[in-house]
Amino acid sequence: MSFHNLDTLYRQVIMDHYKNPRNKGVLENSVTVDLNNPTCGDRIHLTMKIEDGKVIDAKFEGEGCSISMSSASMMTEAIKGQTVEKALKLSKIFSNMMQGKEYDDKEIDLGDIEALQGVSKFPARIKCATLAWKAMEKGVQSKEN
Amino acid sequence: MDVKEIRKQFPILSQKVNGRDLVYLDNAATSQKPHAVIDAVANYYREYNSNVHRGVHTLGTKATDAYEGARERVRKFINAKSTQEIIFTRGTTNGLNMVAQSYGRTNLSEGDEIVITYMEHHANLIPWQQVAKETGAQLKYIPLQEDGTVLLEDVEKNVTSHTKIVSIALVSNVLGTINPVKEIAEIAHKNGAVLVVDAAQGAPHMKIDVQDLNCDFLAFSGHKMCAPTGIGVLYGKKNLLEDMEPVETGGEMIDFVGLYESTWKELPWKFEAGTPIIAGAIGLAAAIDFLEEIGLDEIFQHEHKLAQYALEQCASIEGMTIYGPKERAGLITFNLENIHPHDVATVLDAEGVAIRAGHHCAQPLMKYLNVTATARASFYLYNTEEEIDQFIRAIHKTKEYFADVIS
Numbered sequence: 303m304s305f306h307n308l309d310t311l312y313r314q315v316i317m318d319h320y321k322n323p324r325n326k327g328v329l330e331n332s333v334t335v336d337l338n339n340p341t342c343g344d345r346i347h348l349t350m351k352i353e354d355g356k357v358i359d360a361k362f363e364g365e366g367c368s369i370s371m372s373s374a375s376m377m378t379e380a381i382k383g384q385t386v387e388k389a390l391k392l393s394k395i396f397s398n399m400m401q402g403k404e405y406d407d408k409e410i411d412l413g414d415i416e417a418l419q420g421v422s423k424f425p426a427r428i429k430c431a432t433l434a435w436k437a438m439e440k441g442v443q444s445k446e447n
Numbered sequence: 448m449d450v451k452e453i454r455k456q457f458p459i460l461s462q463k464v465n466g467r468d469l470v471y472l473d474n475a476a477t478s479q480k481p482h483a484v485i486d487a488v489a490n491y492y493r494e495y496n497s498n499v500h501r502g503v504h505t506l507g508t509k510a511t512d513a514y515e516g517a518r519e520r521v522r523k524f525i526n527a528k529s530t531q532e533i534i535f536t537r538g539t540t541n542g543l544n545m546v547a548q549s550y551g552r553t554n555l556s557e558g559d560e561i562v563i564t565y566m567e568h569h570a571n572l573i574p575w576q577q578v579a580k581e582t583g584a585q586l587k588y589i590p591l592q593e594d595g596t597v598l599l600e601d602v603e604k605n606v607t608s609h610t611k612i613v614s615i616a617l618v619s620n621v622l623g624t625i626n627p628v629k630e631i632a633e634i635a636h637k638n639g640a641v642l643v644v645d646a647a648q649g650a651p652h653m654k655i656d657v658q659d660l661n662c663d664f665l666a667f668s669g670h671k672m673c674a675p676t677g678i679g680v681l682y683g684k685k686n687l688l689e690d691m692e693p694v695e696t697g698g699e700m701i702d703f704v705g706l707y708e709s710t711w712k713e714l715p716w717k718f719e720a721g722t723p724i725i726a727g728a729i730g731l732a733a734a735i736d737f738l739e740e741i742g743l744d745e746i747f748q749h750e751h752k753l754a755q756y757a758l759e760q761c762a763s764i765e766g767m768t769i770y771g772p773k774e775r776a777g778l779i780t781f782n783l784e785n786i787h788p789h790d791v792a793t794v795l796d797a798e799g800v801a802i803r804a805g806h807h808c809a810q811p812l813m814k815y816l817n818v819t820a821t822a823r824a825s826f827y828l829y830n831t832e833e834e835i836d837q838f839i840r841a842i843h844k845t846k847e848y849f850a851d852v853i854s
Contacts, residue, residue, distance in 0.1 A: 342805040367789035
């Protein structure tokens with residue numbers, strides 16, 4: 303019984319992304335963001351190719367726990383091929399999901415991301431999950447300006 | 448030392464966390480508070496809350512007596528010569544910043560050196576970085592041995608006639624190393640430097656005698672030794688403090704105030720601008736009473752035993768790396784192979800065991816150890832061998848849990 307709670311956090315699909323991260327690496331000549339979580343030392347190096355308002359490709363490297371690294375893997379999967387607008391919308395949905403708020407996913411397929419829903423029940427770990435999304439937002443905004 | 452009886456003094460310990468008995472092993476971050484401290488603080492607010500050093504009324508006198516009584520209590524606790532050498536601060540960070548900003552700014556110039564070690568907490572590192580930048584002084588690091596200890600030969604090599612300040616932790620918050628502060632003070636003095644001691648992880652756990660150590664400054668926090676947060680102590684030798692400028696100015700610390708010039712009160716009040724941390728100081732005095740009644744030597748022996756017991760248990764756990772020397776204070780910093788410390792801490796929490804995970808405010812040390820983060824279990828007087836057993840069982844469960852999902 304004792305690990306029932308933990309199972310809502312460490313879902314199989316999260317562990318799969320942790321073990322086999324998608325989009326690991328660095329893109330040359332791209333939008334680059336380095337972000338870290340100063341309270342725990344997790345860090346991400348995110349590179350994105352953005353053309354005509356679309357995220358053509360995204361890759362990441364980093365160090366961190368299962369939640370932060372699987373979230374980065376899922377995030378890059380989710381935004382690849384999407385418009386910047388949609389990527390930001392996904393980020394908003396994700397942020398709401400982490401805060402345990404209602405979110406509107408009628409027009410968006412969240413795919414694997416939904417597996418991270420359980421993180422909202424572990425307040426100490428929310429920052430781990432949102433690191434990659436914050437990096438993405440920062441990168442997209444720097445491109446726009 | 449009757450740990451069962453001691454535990455009864457800490458109301459917070461008798462609770463369940465996630466359906467398990469709470470095992471609180473995050474004492475290096477902050478300690479729990481006994482009834483005696485909670486009551487002392489509550490009594491002050493209930494019965495004689497008042498500002499100090501100014502009210503002519505009865506409550507003001509009572510509050511002043513308690514606040515200054517706390518200073519005398521601290522003086523005795525660390526065996527300082529005079530209460531003029533005891534400055535109440537917000538904590539260790541505040542105290543070390545005061546030394547850097549006051550003593551450092553005045554006494555450092557280009558070509559001078561500040562010497563610290565690789566094991567310092569950010570609080571005993573960044574204040575020196577800042578003052579080095581401001582004054583043009585150079586910040587130097589004493590290297591560590593493989594096991595996380597400092598060799599006196601390396602101190603000798605790094606402390607030179609250019610060194611003005613040497614600053615070192617009494618006990619490392621990551622490695623548990625107990626540094627030979629007394630010998631380091633000798634080396635510093637031989638070279639004309641002062642020795643600053645970060646005693647945040649020392650004062651709660653061992654007897655400190657500042658005259659015997661012959662350190663020039665020593666800072667510690669109340670909250671790691673059963674007292675409230677927001678109170679700490681900076682000890683400084685009187686002749687040094689007398690020549691130092693206050694870092695903060697304002698009420699409470701002045702003698703005469705003119706339109707363009709003012710003069711300061713005598714020690715220690717010239718360093719205590721504004722309404723001081725009255726309740727905190729009263730709580731700290733109660734905490735010292737509590738700890739001394741049990742005995743600092745007994746507390747140290749108890750934690751040492753716990754650490755050795757835990758180290759023995761950990762030695763047989765495959766894939767567990769322990770950082771730091773064998774002879775150490777009551778804490779164990781570790782990593783489990785292929786499991787991030789955050790994940791370790793989360794699984795342990797589900798088992799009721801509270802530990803710390805992260806860089807422990809020691810990023811340069813993490814880099815030196817070539818890790819990004821570690822997990823840390825730290826013990827105090829109320830911890831038991833049974834709790835260590837629960838901790839060890841939780842470690843095994845963590846490994847099992849992640850073996851399922853990762854492999």
